[in-house]
Amino acid sequence: MFLLIWEGAALLADIPQLFPTPVAVIVALGQLLVAPGPPGMVWAGELMSNTLISLWRVVVGFALAAVTGVFLGIIIGWWRNARDLLEPVIEILRPIPPLAWIPLAMLWFGLGFKPAVFLIWLGAFFPILLNTVLGMENTPHKLIEVARTLGAGPWQILFKVGVPSAAPSIMVGLRIGIGIGWMCLVAAELTGSNSGLGYMIMYYYSTMEASKTVAGMLMIGIVGYLMFLGLKKLEDNMLFWKTA
Amino acid sequence: MSSQKLVIDSVSKTFLEKKGGKSTVALRDFSLKIGEGEFVCLVGPSGCGKTTLLKLVAGLEHASSGYIYLDGKLVTAPGPERGLVFQDFALFPWRDVTGNVAFGPEVLKVPLAERLRITEHCIDLVGLSGSGHKYPSELSGGMKQRVAIARALANNPEVLLMDEPFGSLDAQTRNLMQKELLRIWQDNQKAVVFVTHSVEEAVYLSNRVVVMTEGPGTVKQIYAVELSYPRSRTDHGFISLREKITGCMAEECR
Numbered sequence: 001m002f003l004l005i006w007e008g009a010a011l012l013a014d015i016p017q018l019f020p021t022p023v024a025v026i027v028a029l030g031q032l033l034v035a036p037g038p039p040g041m042v043w044a045g046e047l048m049s050n051t052l053i054s055l056w057r058v059v060v061g062f063a064l065a066a067v068t069g070v071f072l073g074i075i076i077g078w079w080r081n082a083r084d085l086l087e088p089v090i091e092i093l094r095p096i097p098p099l100a101w102i103p104l105a106m107l108w109f110g111l112g113f114k115p116a117v118f119l120i121w122l123g124a125f126f127p128i129l130l131n132t133v134l135g136m137e138n139t140p141h142k143l144i145e146v147a148r149t150l151g152a153g154p155w156q157i158l159f160k161v162g163v164p165s166a167a168p169s170i171m172v173g174l175r176i177g178i179g180i181g182w183m184c185l186v187a188a189e190l191t192g193s194n195s196g197l198g199y200m201i202m203y204y205y206s207t208m209e210a211s212k213t214v215a216g217m218l219m220i221g222i223v224g225y226l227m228f229l230g231l232k233k234l235e236d237n238m239l240f241w242k243t244a
Numbered sequence: 245m246s247s248q249k250l251v252i253d254s255v256s257k258t259f260l261e262k263k264g265g266k267s268t269v270a271l272r273d274f275s276l277k278i279g280e281g282e283f284v285c286l287v288g289p290s291g292c293g294k295t296t297l298l299k300l301v302a303g304l305e306h307a308s309s310g311y312i313y314l315d316g317k318l319v320t321a322p323g324p325e326r327g328l329v330f331q332d333f334a335l336f337p338w339r340d341v342t343g344n345v346a347f348g349p350e351v352l353k354v355p356l357a358e359r360l361r362i363t364e365h366c367i368d369l370v371g372l373s374g375s376g377h378k379y380p381s382e383l384s385g386g387m388k389q390r391v392a393i394a395r396a397l398a399n400n401p402e403v404l405l406m407d408e409p410f411g412s413l414d415a416q417t418r419n420l421m422q423k424e425l426l427r428i429w430q431d432n433q434k435a436v437v438f439v440t441h442s443v444e445e446a447v448y449l450s451n452r453v454v455v456m457t458e459g460p461g462t463v464k465q466i467y468a469v470e471l472s473y474p475r476s477r478t479d480h481g482f483i484s485l486r487e488k489i490t491g492c493m494a495e496e497c498r
Binding site for chain 1: 299302303304322324326327328330332334336337338339340347350351352379380381396399
């Protein structure tokens with residue numbers, strides 16, 4: 001239904017270079033799939049090579065954000081002193097949109113892989129951090145008391161009670177983080193890159209091939225959705241005890 | 245006295261309120277001696293400091309004054325020789341039954357083979373054989389409380405502290421759990437300190453019933469229950485003692 005309305009509207013508008021029909025988008029997808037990739041990745045085709053480049057950036061940036069965000073989140077959420085010390089800094093940095101860091105990222109890291117990874121890290125870091133902190137702080141007091149009466153020491157309580165108790169909240173943070181990271185990636189590639197899906201849609205904007213731009217957008221949507229699904233699946237597997 | 249397992253010696257506990265610096269006296273000058281293998285119930289109106297007392301014995305709170313000794317050793321911190329069972333079970337939801345019961349031996353670094361043996365034994369003891377792989381969300385209230393008891397027993401504690409453990413169970417399950425608890429207690433002969441607001445439960449279970457005064461909590465009266473196990477709730481002696489203790493408590497509430 002949606003596709004039909006789109007097709008009709010696009011045909012009526014009759015400006016294919018600005019408003020492509022779904023059929024044109026599918027054709028464009030096919031063309032991008034078979035078009036050779038950039039040097040070094042010719043085999044993958046244009047679409048898949050750019051997707052892989054983008055994915056790799058997200059994987060690296062997200063992994064960094066997950067490690068740093070969870071690590072710091074555990075510390076801040078568990079020890080009051082750490083929180084008093086670090087919270088003001090975080091609360092000031094947090095409202096700055098990741099996109100506002102793009103100029104600085106380009107100054108520091110130039111073009112391509114590094115600034116993109118930096119921006120993804122930045123975008124994913126805060127939701128992961130905040131949800132980890134929240135999860136740690138909400139560790140039921142009673143469970144800590146039980147662990148103490150059973151003979152657990154402070155570190156055992158942290159790792160055997162605090163962290164597992166925060167796990168659902170951490171997973172929520174990771175899920176939000178990867179979504180924001182993916183958006184930041186595309187934004188970073190639009191400006192600070194010469195490869196990746198973001199760059200690709202920008203490139204076809206400059207050549208006025210809207211069908212290929214839309215094809216790229218579609219790919220961004222699909223990959224984002226798949227990552228979300230993957231993480232959701234991981235979450236369900238890890239946290240089966242919640243709903244079992 | 246060597247037969248005294250747990251000695252609570254004129255313990256007081258005052259809580260400072262965070263706002264306004266007001267203080268609440270939860271316990272005042274509370275003294276009680278509990279013998280080896282003795283089952284003692286604490287009853288009293290809500291807010292009389294029963295739970296506070298258990299937390300002090302468990303080492304989760306520190307007494308404002310007075311001392312608590314277990315086997316002649318001063319209690320200063322939580323320890324595996326004092327097992328605590330909460331009313332709302334407080335199971336680790338991410339661990340299955342086996343994992344919950346194994347928690348104590350695990351943090352005490354008991355070797356794996358031994359840990360498995362203990363865990364299995366305790367699960368059997370509370371009648372949950374075959375449910376070891378179930379998660380708390382799959383268990384009924386009665387089963388959860390069995391797990392909580394097995395978890396406390398896995399450390400082989402010298403004394404078992406129970407804070408209204410059957411308070412949230414339905415009447416039928418509660419009666420069943422009382423029987424089971426007596427069986428477990430008679431099997432391993434550990435001292436039990438059991439907090440409840442049900443006089444009937446106290447008379448059914450314990451060797452002695454300690455009636456506490458309304459906050460600040462002190463010992464009002466101690467009743468020895470000289471009925472043989474298993475007890476009948478309709479027995480004449482049972483009823484008359486129950487009425488006597490209920491009357492004593494009612495005075496307190498006036």
